[in-house]
Amino acid sequence: MLRSDDDPHDVLTEWWYYTGHLWTDDGARFGFEFVIFQTIRGPNPIGYLSHFAITDEASGRFAYDVRAAQRAHIPSSLEMNVDGWTLAGRAGDDRLAASMQDYGLELALKSDKPPALHAGGLISFGPAGDSYYFSRTRMAATGRLRRGDSWTDVTGEAWHDHQWGNFIVPAVGGWDWISLQLDGDRELMLTLLRAPDGSSAGAFGSFVDAKGRTVDVPGEAISLMPLGSWTSPRTGATYPSGWLATVAESPGLPATSLTILPVLLDQELAFERIPYWEGAVDVTGAVGGFDVQGRGYVELTGYRP
Secondary structure, rough: HHHHHHHHOOOOEEEEEEEEEEEOOOOEEEEEEEEEEEEEOOOEEEEEEEEEEEEEEEEEEEEEEEEEEOOOEOOOOOOOEEEOOOEEOOOOEEEEEEEOEEEEEEEEEEEEEOOEEEEEEEOOHHHHHEEEEEEEEEEEEEEEEOOOOEEEEEEEEEEEEOOOOOOOOOHHOOOEEEEEEEEOEEEEEEEEEOOOOOOOEEEEEEEEOOOOEEEEOOHHHHHEEEEEEOOOOOOOOEEOOOOOEEEEOOEEOOOOOEEEEEOOOOOOOOOOOOEEEEHHHHHHEEEEOOEEEEEEEEOOOOOOO
């Protein structure tokens, strides 16, 4: 992996995705999502779209917003500004800031683990195209969060995904993506892909051990069983809600059985064009025969009726 892999690329689709869990000094927990999408389509201006969401566990509230911008040229480094929302950094030392009604966030993020290259760093969406893909699976987060007009210091942990390639998202169909940070400084990512007709289009994953070593999780070793469902009152989409995730044991990969439950049922970003559910989750279960707990994020796309 090159240092420049953090920076923008001249490809059809690219995104920088951050999710995580933050705590105030008095123990209040918040989930957050911050993403910037870059799209390049021929001679048109380069398009940027940014989503920002907060899961406020104590108040039972999920809030989100969106901003957009255009540029004439690709930035030479990761120095992004999408209508006032900003992202900057490189090599696992990043800064982001975003604000919406009732909530704001300013964070510094630092990774002590090497990046996890999923499937060696290149995954296939089949006819939709291919994507380079790496994650920084555990980033220490420090900064401040605004509730209403009041700012408070926060600390926590984040997960960063960076994908780029000549692929088109609507052609993928949909996916269920799960990122988990578990006891023992271990992380697990699972992705199940669906074709536009809803049929299975494959699965892949990665397990990262305490020393930062990444082990590929074969698609055939992954089982994801929904435990319930939730129907959006805004879009009519019915999403799975709660999961039993299992990974079969294989060389370098411990047998894993995890129960994943959403912090709030409604964590849907109900955008008109592409609505999706992306939310904070809690995890309990066993890895290698030992009990574990953890936290994570789940993203569900392609469920619009």
